[in-house]
Amino acid sequence: MTDxxxxxxxxxxxxxxxxxxxxxxxxxxxxxxxxxxxIEEKLMTTQxxxxxxxxxxxxxxxxxxALVAVLGAVVALDDGDDTDTPVVADSSTSTxxxxxxxxxxxxxxxxxxxxxxxxxxPYGVAYPSPLTSQRFQSPDSAVQSFATEVLGFTExxxxxxxxxDNRSGEIAIADRAGNPETTVFVRRMEDDAWYVLGSEATxxxxxxxxAGDTLSSPFATAGVxxxxxxxxxxxxxxxxxxxxxxEGFVMGSGTPPAGPFEGEIAFDPPSEERPGIVVYRTLxxxxxxxxxxxxxxxxxxxxx
Amino acid sequence: xxxxxxxxxxxxxxxxxxxxxxxxRSEYRSLVRLATLLVDDRGAAEELVQDSFVxxxxxxxxxxxxxxxxxPAYLRSAVLNRSRSLLRKRVVRHRHLRSVEAPPTEPGADxxxxxxxxxxxxxxxxDRLPARQRAVLVLRYYGDLSEAEIADALGxxxxxxxxxxxxxxxxxEAHLEGT
Numbered sequence: 001m002t003d004x005x006x007x008x009x010x011x012x013x014x015x016x017x018x019x020x021x022x023x024x025x026x027x028x029x030x031x032x033x034x035x036x037x038x039i040e041e042k043l044m045t046t047q048x049x050x051x052x053x054x055x056x057x058x059x060x061x062x063x064x065x066a067l068v069a070v071l072g073a074v075v076a077l078d079d080g081d082d083t084d085t086p087v088v089a090d091s092s093t094s095t096x097x098x099x100x101x102x103x104x105x106x107x108x109x110x111x112x113x114x115x116x117x118x119x120x121x122p123y124g125v126a127y128p129s130p131l132t133s134q135r136f137q138s139p140d141s142a143v144q145s146f147a148t149e150v151l152g153f154t155e156x157x158x159x160x161x162x163x164x165d166n167r168s169g170e171i172a173i174a175d176r177a178g179n180p181e182t183t184v185f186v187r188r189m190e191d192d193a194w195y196v197l198g199s200e201a202t203x204x205x206x207x208x209x210x211a212g213d214t215l216s217s218p219f220a221t222a223g224v225x226x227x228x229x230x231x232x233x234x235x236x237x238x239x240x241x242x243x244x245x246x247e248g249f250v251m252g253s254g255t256p257p258a259g260p261f262e263g264e265i266a267f268d269p270p271s272e273e274r275p276g277i278v279v280y281r282t283l284x285x286x287x288x289x290x291x292x293x294x295x296x297x298x299x300x301x302x303x304x
Numbered sequence: 305x306x307x308x309x310x311x312x313x314x315x316x317x318x319x320x321x322x323x324x325x326x327x328x329r330s331e332y333r334s335l336v337r338l339a340t341l342l343v344d345d346r347g348a349a350e351e352l353v354q355d356s357f358v359x360x361x362x363x364x365x366x367x368x369x370x371x372x373x374x375x376p377a378y379l380r381s382a383v384l385n386r387s388r389s390l391l392r393k394r395v396v397r398h399r400h401l402r403s404v405e406a407p408p409t410e411p412g413a414d415x416x417x418x419x420x421x422x423x424x425x426x427x428x429x430x431d432r433l434p435a436r437q438r439a440v441l442v443l444r445y446y447g448d449l450s451e452a453e454i455a456d457a458l459g460x461x462x463x464x465x466x467x468x469x470x471x472x473x474x475x476x477e478a479h480l481e482g483t
Contacts (some may be wrong), residue, residue, distance in 0.1 A: 014473055014476050014480060015445060015473060017426050018426055018430065018441060018445045018473075018476060019409040019427035019445040020422075020423075020426075021422065021427055021430075021448070022446040023440060024420070024423050024446055025340075025341060025423055025427060026337040026338075026340070026341060026446060027479075029336060029337045029340045029346055029349075030333075031332060031336040032350060035328065035332050035336075035353075035354060035463065036325065036328050036332075038350075038354050038355045039324070039361070041359060042354060042358045043357065043358050043361055043362075061376050114306070114351055124382075126477070137394065178362070178366075183389075200389060202385065202389065203385075205385075205388065205389065224459050224460070226459075239414040253459060254380060256455065257381040257385070257458070257459040258381075258385060258459040259459045259460075260459060260460055260464075262459070302391055
């Protein structure tokens with residue numbers, strides 16, 4: 001409050017003005033009458049939807065496995081007939097999105113990529129790499145593949161797609177029902193395929209590096225995290241290659257609230273600048289499965 | 305921070321965990337107000353406060369929140385984390401999408417019609433600060449939290465609280481002088 005020794009004409013300090021403005025503003029905020037009802041509904045639907053999603057994902061996974069087996073047989077029969085045809089997934093294919101996810105994932109890393117100009121800037125997205133043939137026709141399939149291939153989730157549960165604008169949105173995911181959420185940001189890019197832009201976990205806030213930063217090895221990282229024994233695993237990988245280029249860990253807080261972390265992470269620098277991604281993961285104390293994962297798309301600088 | 309009563313229609317609800325009802329009655333309104341000041345959107349503020357209550361209820365069900373007295377602090381931390389996450393998502397979304405959608409730089413649509421010009425000016429200046437400076441100033445000047453309490457709530461060192469408060473206030477002054 002204003003110092004009582006101030007004269008009557010002393011203008012109020014910025015702090016006093018701020019205090020007064022905040023209290024006036026807060027007093028004008030009246031919560032809706034249905035807050036408790038909404039909390040009850042959310043509690044009930046959280047449990048119900050977790051069960052449903054696990055069942056649906058199990059079914060989708062089984063269907064995808066069956067489809068891969070069928071396609072594998074078809075490819076084997078056709079082997080030798082299409083040697084002049086570049087193996088590039090066609091974004092206009094009529095294959096259902098989730099099936100595209102599985103087939104693209106299984107073929108992209110084994111086929112040499114033909115030289116072509118990507119329609120999408122590789123540095124503008126996190127996953128999949130526009131330099132590969134992997135494409136996704138739905139946000140769900142992009143997020144599902146990203147969560148399993150990049151973040152390392154094994155028992156994935158997903159929320160419905162939450163649209164942001166007419167070409168982007170987000171999906172909340174968790175590895176096993178009841179675990180904290182990780183929000184994955186997605187966007188339909190110029191080629192009309194869906195790409196992941198990055199992810200943020202409830203308990204891992206990465207403040208440095210920021211998306212698009214150019215990283216040289218080693219690079220400094222900082223943020224705030226809550227994790228078992230405070231440990232946050234950090235992985236560095238190129239966008240178009242699942243090989244881990246570097247890894248380390250940083251220490252946040254082991255008990256609530258989340259605590260700050262700082263550290264340096266080294267990685268094997270590429271021969272020339274290439275898009276990459278840094279993944280921050282917390283692991284379960286019970287069996288080591290991934291609990292949450294924040295990820296930041298970056299530029300990996302070559303060795304100087 | 306002063307706790308206030310929940311809306312009267314929510315006070316007596318048979319069949320609901322009395323612990324949750326009591327917590328709601330004592331904390332909900334003040335948390336919605338705090339979150340609104342942080343994220344500048346009452347609808348989003350209510351959503352994230354409700355989600356924080358859900359998290360608290362689930363933590364209690366898993367026996368991770370046994371101490372009833374710890375619940376308000378747990379809720380406050382949850383609300384602060386979610387507020388910070390929401391603000392960061394706005395920035396991240398804007399940065400990634402290169403869209404025309406800009407992070408809010410003016411009071412949102414929920415700015416009260418009756419708020420005076422002074423309130424609008426000060427809040428507009430506050431909106432221009434980085435999220436952490438803004439959070440520190442809101443907790444200090446609205447929540448009346450001590451440096452230690454702010455440090456606990458935000459998960460940062462007390463020295464960082466001092467730094468953010470000092471820089472935030474100086475920046476606020478500069479913005480106010482420039483308007």
